Amino acid sequence: MDRNTPPPAPPKKRLTIVDLALFSMVAALIFYAGYRVTDVLVYDWNWSRVLNFVVRFDDDTGRYVPNLLLYGLATTLRLAVWATILATIIGVTMGYWRTCDNLALRILSRGYVELIRNLPPVVFIFIFYFFISSQIFTALGVDDIDRHGPLVDNPVFSLLFGDPALFSNFLAGALVLALFEGAYITEIVRAGIQSVDKGQWEASRAIGLSPFNVLRDVILPQAVRKILPPLAGQFITLIKDSAIVSLISIQELTFLATEVASTTTKVFETWILVGMMYFVLCYSFALMFGWLERRAARSHR
Amino acid sequence: MLDQNPQPFVEIRGLCKWYGDFSALHDINLNVALGEKVVVCGPSGSGKSSLIRCINQLEAHQKGTIIVDGIEVTPDMKNKEKIRREVGMVFQSFNLFPHMTILANLTLGPMRNRGASKSEARELAMHYLNRVHIAEQADKYPAQLSGGQQQRVAIARSLCMKPKIMLFDEPTSALDPEMIAGVLDVMIELAEEGMTMVVVTHEMGFARRVADRVVFMDEGEIIEVAEPEPFFNTPQSERAKLFLSQLLGH
Ligand SMILES: Nc1ncnc2c1ncn2[C@@H]1O[C@H](COP(=O)(O)OP(=O)(O)O)[C@@H](O)[C@H]1O
Ligand SMILES: [Mg+2]
Numbered sequence: 001m002d003r004n005t006p007p008p009a010p011p012k013k014r015l016t017i018v019d020l021a022l023f024s025m026v027a028a029l030i031f032y033a034g035y036r037v038t039d040v041l042v043y044d045w046n047w048s049r050v051l052n053f054v055v056r057f058d059d060d061t062g063r064y065v066p067n068l069l070l071y072g073l074a075t076t077l078r079l080a081v082w083a084t085i086l087a088t089i090i091g092v093t094m095g096y097w098r099t100c101d102n103l104a105l106r107i108l109s110r111g112y113v114e115l116i117r118n119l120p121p122v123v124f125i126f127i128f129y130f131f132i133s134s135q136i137f138t139a140l141g142v143d144d145i146d147r148h149g150p151l152v153d154n155p156v157f158s159l160l161f162g163d164p165a166l167f168s169n170f171l172a173g174a175l176v177l178a179l180f181e182g183a184y185i186t187e188i189v190r191a192g193i194q195s196v197d198k199g200q201w202e203a204s205r206a207i208g209l210s211p212f213n214v215l216r217d218v219i220l221p222q223a224v225r226k227i228l229p230p231l232a233g234q235f236i237t238l239i240k241d242s243a244i245v246s247l248i249s250i251q252e253l254t255f256l257a258t259e260v261a262s263t264t265t266k267v268f269e270t271w272i273l274v275g276m277m278y279f280v281l282c283y284s285f286a287l288m289f290g291w292l293e294r295r296a297a298r299s300h301r
Numbered sequence: 302m303l304d305q306n307p308q309p310f311v312e313i314r315g316l317c318k319w320y321g322d323f324s325a326l327h328d329i330n331l332n333v334a335l336g337e338k339v340v341v342c343g344p345s346g347s348g349k350s351s352l353i354r355c356i357n358q359l360e361a362h363q364k365g366t367i368i369v370d371g372i373e374v375t376p377d378m379k380n381k382e383k384i385r386r387e388v389g390m391v392f393q394s395f396n397l398f399p400h401m402t403i404l405a406n407l408t409l410g411p412m413r414n415r416g417a418s419k420s421e422a423r424e425l426a427m428h429y430l431n432r433v434h435i436a437e438q439a440d441k442y443p444a445q446l447s448g449g450q451q452q453r454v455a456i457a458r459s460l461c462m463k464p465k466i467m468l469f470d471e472p473t474s475a476l477d478p479e480m481i482a483g484v485l486d487v488m489i490e491l492a493e494e495g496m497t498m499v500v501v502t503h504e505m506g507f508a509r510r511v512a513d514r515v516v517f518m519d520e521g522e523i524i525e526v527a528e529p530e531p532f533f534n535t536p537q538s539e540r541a542k543l544f545l546s547q548l549l550g551h
Pocket of ligand 1: 323351
């Protein structure tokens with residue numbers, strides 16, 4: 001036999017009758033739900049009223065300007081970015097503490113993780129919110145920052161933190177979310193650190209690296225490659241979980257959507273639209289993380 | 302002859318080590334003079350690795366004293382870092398950093414600890430890569446090298462810290478037979494240049510050629526210390542006789 005002939009092509013994957021039947025059943029269900037809503041429910045669909053809350057026509061300037069839902073989306077995005085950054089810092093620190101030799105640090109980080117994992121998120125958020133905003137923020141003076149000071153009253157601040165008038169509201173939301181998600185990231189980081197071969201610790205210690213350098217130069221780069229997929233999943237969970245801070249009146253997408261739904265009474269349109277916004281947001285992040293993962297895999301030979 | 306050196310480079314007195322309740326090392330006394338080559342052998346689980354890992358404090362000991370180059374070894378972090386810069390170590394499983402090129406594996410230590418600039422560290426690394434006959438692989442990643450090449454890189458990585466003593470923990474045990482000679486050659490060259498070495502190995506040819514003394518361990522104790530020829534030809538203890546017969550038996 002000639003060894004240079006190419007290998008036989010693998011069999012093609014085709015949809016079978018059973019698959020098609022399954023698809024038709026799903027389609028039938030969707031049609032039926034649509035039929036119930038239009039014919040039985042007698043619901044008066046009005047998309048333009050809700051879309052008005054995405055962008056509205058401003059009579060004074062004669063231009064379209066963003067409205068509540070778009071503001072909410074922007075706040076959700078900011079919330080997600082800041083909470084992700086903070087949660088990563090918390091998670092890496094606590095995750096390292098979970099694995100280190102110091103007993104006090106191990107107890108502290110373990111306590112943090114167990115506390116958060118064993119409380120319903122809503123309960124934790126209420127307790128912490130009323131503690132942070134009523135005690136700590138007042139003590140720190142966050143509530144009475146100068147809204148017209150040069151540090152606050154500029155476009156960069158608005159881009160990073162949104163409306164200065166709502167700054168302490170935003171900060172509370174970001175903090176509470178970061179603390180909450182940080183516990184889950186802690187566990188992911190711990191698993192990542194522990195998955196690095198013991199020999200890597202020994203070899204880096206044996207050439208005299210300090211504990212910080214061992215972690216930064218040798219352990220974390222290897223851990224990160226392993227934990228990138230669960231980490232990406234957790235970041236996307238964070239975006240979705242951010243909806244829960246609407247309960248403490250953080251002016252993000254879900255909170256404003258509740259308001260829009262009640263003022264317009266267009267419940268279906270509002271929540272379908274908001275659902276699509278969350279989907280686009282989360283799916284874009286998922287695609288971005290997928291790209292990052294492939295890049296990391298390429299550089300690691 | 303070297304035993305009479307008044308100032309041993311490594312001095313181990315009354316060393317005891319436990320893992321939990323398990324006594325892994327019991328009352329170890331051993332001196333290593335500057336320039337001396339000591340081969341440590343003994344059955345698996347006899348405490349050879351534990352002994353040399355106590356010297357650079359990869360494992361903490363609970364009793365006794367270890368003095369390296371006049372510094373007493375303690376669990377204090379600063380002290381450990383200081384000791385580890387004088388003591389190089391080569392592992393059975395190489396333990397190269399897989400996410401870095403060969404060159405980066407070698408330059409990391411000098412850049413972080415000795416304040417070497419990038420170009421200085423690079424020059425140093427290339428010097429040692431040349432000495433282990435592997436300079437042309439500098440830009441590859443560890444996984445692209447054979448086991449023998451990886452172990453030679455690991456030796457070069459340790460040498461980049463300019464250690465005064467090198468510890469080897471069964472450096473050839475994880476290698477395919479055809480790779481062993483290349484690594485042993487590098488170690489013999491290093492010995493001939495006068496490096497102080499403590500080598501855990503069962504390579505009798507290497508021990509005969511290089512060792513000043515052979516230390517035989519069993520069950521956490523030093524049973525016998527002798528020059529290689531008398532040790533291999535006429536071992537004194539029953540346990541050493543049994544061990545050597547098993548070693549040659551297969
Ligand atoms: N980290 C550890 N925890 C518990 N027991 C250990 C550990 N390391 C080694 N031991 C035990 O200590 C004894 C000596 O081990 P070691 O020094 O590795 O022996 P050797 O290198 O001669 O094979 C063995 O019985 C081993 O099982
Ligand atoms: Mg061993």
